[in-house]
Amino acid sequence: MLEARLEQANVLKKVVEAIKDLVQDCNFDCNDSGIALQAMDNSHVALVSMLLSSAAFAPYRCDRNIALGINLGSLTKVLKAAGTEDWLTIKAEDAPDVVNLVFETKDADRISEYDIKLMDIDQEHLGIPETDYAATITMPSVEFQRICRDLSALSESVSIECSKEGVKFACQGDIGSGSVFLKQIEKVDKPNETVKIEMTEPVSLTFSLKYLVNFCKATGLSGTVQLSLSSEVPLLVQYDLQDQSYLRFYLAPKIGDEE
Amino acid sequence: MLEARLEQANVLKKVVEAIKDLVQDCNFDCNDSGIALQAMDNSHVALVSMLLSSAAFAPYRCDRNIALGINLGSLTKVLKAAGTEDWLTIKAEDAPDVVNLVFETKDADRISEYDIKLMDIDQEHLGIPETDYAATITMPSVEFQRICRDLSALSESVSIECSKEGVKFACQGDIGSGSVFLKQIEKVDKPNETVKIEMTEPVSLTFSLKYLVNFCKATGLSGTVQLSLSSEVPLLVQYDLQDQSYLRFYLAPKIGDEE
DNA sequence: CTATCATTAT
DNA sequence: ATAATGATAG
Numbered sequence: 207m208l209e210a211r212l213e214q215a216n217v218l219k220k221v222v223e224a225i226k227d228l229v230q231d232c233n234f235d236c237n238d239s240g241i242a243l244q245a246m247d248n249s250h251v252a253l254v255s256m257l258l259s260s261a262a263f264a265p266y267r268c269d270r271n272i273a274l275g276i277n278l279g280s281l282t283k284v285l286k287a288a289g290t291e292d293w294l295t296i297k298a299e300d301a302p303d304v305v306n307l308v309f310e311t312k313d314a315d316r317i318s319e320y321d322i323k324l325m326d327i328d329q330e331h332l333g334i335p336e337t338d339y340a341a342t343i344t345m346p347s348v349e350f351q352r353i354c355r356d357l358s359a360l361s362e363s364v365s366i367e368c369s370k371e372g373v374k375f376a377c378q379g380d381i382g383s384g385s386v387f388l389k390q391i392e393k394v395d396k397p398n399e400t401v402k403i404e405m406t407e408p409v410s411l412t413f414s415l416k417y418l419v420n421f422c423k424a425t426g427l428s429g430t431v432q433l434s435l436s437s438e439v440p441l442l443v444q445y446d447l448q449d450q451s452y453l454r455f456y457l458a459p460k461i462g463d464e465e
Numbered sequence: 466m467l468e469a470r471l472e473q474a475n476v477l478k479k480v481v482e483a484i485k486d487l488v489q490d491c492n493f494d495c496n497d498s499g500i501a502l503q504a505m506d507n508s509h510v511a512l513v514s515m516l517l518s519s520a521a522f523a524p525y526r527c528d529r530n531i532a533l534g535i536n537l538g539s540l541t542k543v544l545k546a547a548g549t550e551d552w553l554t555i556k557a558e559d560a561p562d563v564v565n566l567v568f569e570t571k572d573a574d575r576i577s578e579y580d581i582k583l584m585d586i587d588q589e590h591l592g593i594p595e596t597d598y599a600a601t602i603t604m605p606s607v608e609f610q611r612i613c614r615d616l617s618a619l620s621e622s623v624s625i626e627c628s629k630e631g632v633k634f635a636c637q638g639d640i641g642s643g644s645v646f647l648k649q650i651e652k653v654d655k656p657n658e659t660v661k662i663e664m665t666e667p668v669s670l671t672f673s674l675k676y677l678v679n680f681c682k683a684t685g686l687s688g689t690v691q692l693s694l695s696s697e698v699p700l701l702v703q704y705d706l707q708d709q710s711y712l713r714f715y716l717a718p719k720i721g722d723e724e
Numbered sequence: 725c726t727a728t729c730a731t732t733a734t
Numbered sequence: 735a736t737a738a739t740g741a742t743a744g
Contacts, residue, residue, distance in 0.1 A: 386546075
């Protein structure tokens with residue numbers, strides 16, 4: 207059986223909020239190392255990968271590998287019933303028909319409990335290759351969100367161009383063109399405002415702003431975001447969560463005429 | 466060429482916000498004395514006149530007279546990308562296809578740059594006659610906004626009646642009638658709360674509240690507003706900006722049955 | 725002055 | 735349902 211308690215129902219709430227527009231139904235794969243999720247969006251352009259490590263839960267118990275096939279719309283409805291500060295316990299049998307979610311206020315004055323029916327979902331196994339990226343940018347997540355929103359007013363696509371000096375986001379559209387340049391800068395006192403670039407070679411790639419704006423729904427999960435790029439390889443947009451957990455989005459670059 | 470830097474992108478942001486619902490496309494006329502704009506609203510009932518004096522910019526350089534025909538919707542999108550505290554530099558060539566806007570944080574860690582395509586706009590020249598108004602009321606801009614909003618809940622029109630004692634805003638509507646009387650009062654310590662009336666003869670005129678509410682979008686630009694009235698002449702609603710700059714709205718009075 | 729929230733308008 | 739706006743709190 208599975209039994210896992212999160213001290214912040216909020217984390218799962220925000221994760222699901224951030225991915226539910228990309229993926230309708232997916233498996234939450236539970237094993238002794240934690241709860242993981244991988245899924246492609248409907249158009250097979252983007253990929254979501256989440257890990258909530260067993261370390262993020264206390265207690266965490268999972269005797270056997272279980273795949274919980276869940277409709278994210280249903281899960282969203284249920285998670286709306288959770289208070290931000292509620293503790294969340296996820297429970298399932300070894301061969302479950304339902305997943306059981308229990309929300310309790312810290313003092314246990316209010317306990318709410320929901321069962322969500324599970325579904326069988328074809329497990330298209332998604333091998334995500336480990337990549338050595340040519341460049342990784344770490345920047346404030348709100349800054350990335352701001353840039354994606356601003357540029358999406360002008361165009362469908364953005365080019366991300368990374369050099370040692372900094373990173374430039376640029377686009378062209380019908381009403382004109384726009385660009386934002388961020389200088390690499392370390393703010394020791396405010397690490398969340400640091401823009402850091404780790405790079406082996408300069409890289410410039412173009413991506414759909416619609417997807418990037420969508421990924422930015424995860425902004426509230428982390429103060430910083432990492433963008434990892436290599437030529438002809440999907441962009442990795444990563445939000446690190448506490449306790450070795452993460453939410454990652456992959457997005458294939460636009461090539462040639464598509465730009 | 467034109468090159469003009471505003472230390473507060475905010476000023477242009479608020480000006481455009483205040484007029485974009487009245488005017489879609491208009492020329493920004495640039496010459497060595499500054500950047501000016503005159504335009505009528507679509508229904509030709511109201512007129513907007515803005516001056517950003519060269520003194521409001523540092524530096525300011527404009528070698529030749531240039532008319533920048535800009536779609537205010539596009540400009541709004543771009544200005545949304547400016548931070549409140551950003552410095553804004555406006556640049557254009559002598560015979561430009563685009564206007565270039567550069568936003569930079571004070572420390573230049575973030576530089577964003579936008580080109581907006583220009584349009585040819587028929588320059589219907591608007592001779593705005595200098596008028597000696599029968600009465601000019603200076604009052605807190607938030608007070609004027611409040612009155613226009615409150616009375617617009619009751620009626621389409623408001624009468625503004627000015628005497629030496631003070632000014633009365635009154636309206637009649639289906640559900641009842643309303644009026645607000647402001648006594649002339651000088652608060653030496655709080656000049657922004659002063660209500661001052663300069664008058665050669667009493668005057669009473671009626672105006673469309675819809676337009677006045679619209680003009681009040683400029684409230685954030687100045688702590689005070691001046692209302693200038695004369696019989697059978699458009700009302701002048703004026704917001705003074707820093708450095709000999711201003712935003713003015715003119716609105717023809719309603720007459721006879723129209724009230 | 726920014727961020728969040730709450731309300732409203734589309 | 736979502737987006738834009740305005741109010742409020744930090």
